[in-house]
Amino acid sequence: MTPDLYDIAIVGAGPAGLAAATLAAAQRARVVLLDEQPGPGGQIYRAITEGGASRVDVLGPDYAAGADIVRAFVASGARYEPNASVWQVSTEQAPHHTVRYTREGRSLALHAKRLILATGAMERPFPVPGWTLPGVLTAGAAQILLKSAGTTPAVPVVLAGCGPLLYLLGWQYLRAGVPIAAIVDTTSAEDYRRAFAHLGGALGSLPALAKGLRYLRALKRAGMPFHRGARALAVEGDTAARALTFELDGRRQRIDASLVLLHQGVVPHSHFAWSLRAPHRWDDAQLCWRPVTDAWGELDVRGVFVAGDAAGIGGAQAAAEQGRLAALGALASVGAIDAARRDALAGPPRAALAKRLRVRPFLDALYRPNDEHRVPADDTVTVCRCEEVSAGELREVVRLGAPGPNQAKAFTRCGMGPCQGRLCGLTVTELIARERGLEPSRIGHYRIRPPLKPLTIGELAGTQGDAADAAAAQART
C-alpha cells in the first residue's frame, strides 16, 4: 500500500485551517485537513454545525459567522480527518513531510509536499494559589462547555482575570440566565493609560472596540458585581474551590465560590513548530513566543507554514486571512500556481489582515496580564501542574545554576508530564528570566520532542503507512 501523498496537509480545523483548505482545494490541490475534534470549527466555532438556533443566539453573531466558513470548507472537496490526534510532523523523508496521527486507537501516517500548521491558541497559564483545585477552569473551557449541549454553571460563578473572552463569556451567561456571583477584573487604571497610546491605530477597528464596550455595558447594566483593578488573585479550598480572594485598593476581598473561571488572554499553541526546531522570537507586547515566518507564514523549515493564532494572537478573522495567505504560499511553492497569480490572489486577504490586526496593539496593552499573575511571587504556587513543581523549587534550581528551562526540567521534572510543558512553558521561561535578570529571549523554551500527544506502544507498533514504508525499504535492500 502506497502511503497517501498530498500537495498540502493542514493541522487544525479552526478558521485558519478551514480557510486554507478551502482556498487550496479551489485551486485543485490535493488537500487533507486533520483535526483533533469530532467536528470542524476549532474552539472558536466549536459545534457550529450541531447547535440549535437558540444556542447560536446565546453565543452571539461572531460565533454564528463560523457557519459560513465551515460550509465553504465542507463544499470544497478537501479530505477531512476528524478525531485525528497528530503526534508528529517531520521532515525526515524530505522533500515530503510526514504527518503521524492516531485515530480511534489506530496510528496512521500520511505524506504531503507542504504542511500548514493551524493549531490555534490555548489559554495563557494563570499560576495563582489554588489554580489546580477542582472547581477552577479556564473561561475558554466554560465557553467550550456552553457550545456542548448548552452546558452552563449550575452554581453562582466568579469570572476572574482580563481580556475580551472573559467579558464575552459574561455576556453569554447573562443571555443564558446563568447566576454570576462577580466579575473580578484585573485590568487597572494603569492598563488603560498604557492602552490609550495605541488608541489611534485601534480606531481603524471601531466595530471590534464597540463590541467589547457593548459586552461590558450590558454586564454593568445587569447589576453584575464588577471589581476593577483586582490584584493578587488566589483560590481558597482544600479538595475543591471554596472562594476567590483578591486585593482591591490594598484591602483583601473574599467571594464565596465553588466555581471560578480564570482567563488572562490566549497564547499561540506552537508545539509543532517547536518540535521542528523552528526559530521563535519573544513578543514583548503579547508576552509569548511567536514562530519566525516570512510574509506567507513559512517557517525557517522549508515547506512548513504556520497560520492563525499559532503564529501570534490575531483573533479568528485575522486567522482566516492568514490561512488564505499560507495556502497561496504553499500552492506557489509546489508549483500549483505561479508567483504572479499568488500575488494577485493575495491582495484582498493581505489588506483584510492588516485591517484586522490594527486593533491588536491596543488590546495587547489594555489586557496585558499582571506580572504577579504570570510569575507567582508566592513560592508555594504550583507552576508545572503535571509534575507538581512549585515556583519555589524552580527558583531554587536557578540559584543552583540551572540556566534555562531544559536544565530546570532535568532537575525538577517540570514540563515532563503528559501536557509536555504546554501549561508551564511560558511561566518557566519568564520565571527564570526574572531570577537571572535577563530577557526571556535569552532564556529560551523547552526543547519539544515527539510524540506531541501520548500514545500507547500498541498504537505506535501498528502505525499504518509507516509499515508500508518499512516493507518497501526492506524490499529495496
Next chain:
Amino acid sequence: MESLFRTDAAAAAPRVTIHFDGAPLSVPAGLTVAAALLASGARATRTTPVGAAPRAPYCMMGVCFECLVEIDGVASQQGCLTRVRDGMQVCSQHGVRTLDAAAQGLAR
C-alpha cells in the same frame, strides 16, 4: 455534592447511560466524557501521581491533561476529547499507576 454545571434541559437531545466508578449517569449524547462528568456532579475526577492532589477537567480542549480517566479499561484517556457512548465504563484514576492495574486493564 451539588453539580457545578448542568446541561440545557430544554434541548431534547437523545441521552445515553455511562458509568462513572460504577454509578450510572444519564447524559446527553454528543457530550464529551469530561463535560458529562462535570454536568453530573463529579468534582475531582482523578488524583495526581506525585502528590495525590485532587484534580478535575481544566481546559476542555485537549491541552492540559487534567481530565485523564480510565475509559473501558484503557487508562489515561483524555476525557475532554472522547465522546460518551452508551454503556461506557469510566473510572477515576488515583495516584501512581501500577503494573497490576495496567495488567488488569489489558486483561479486560
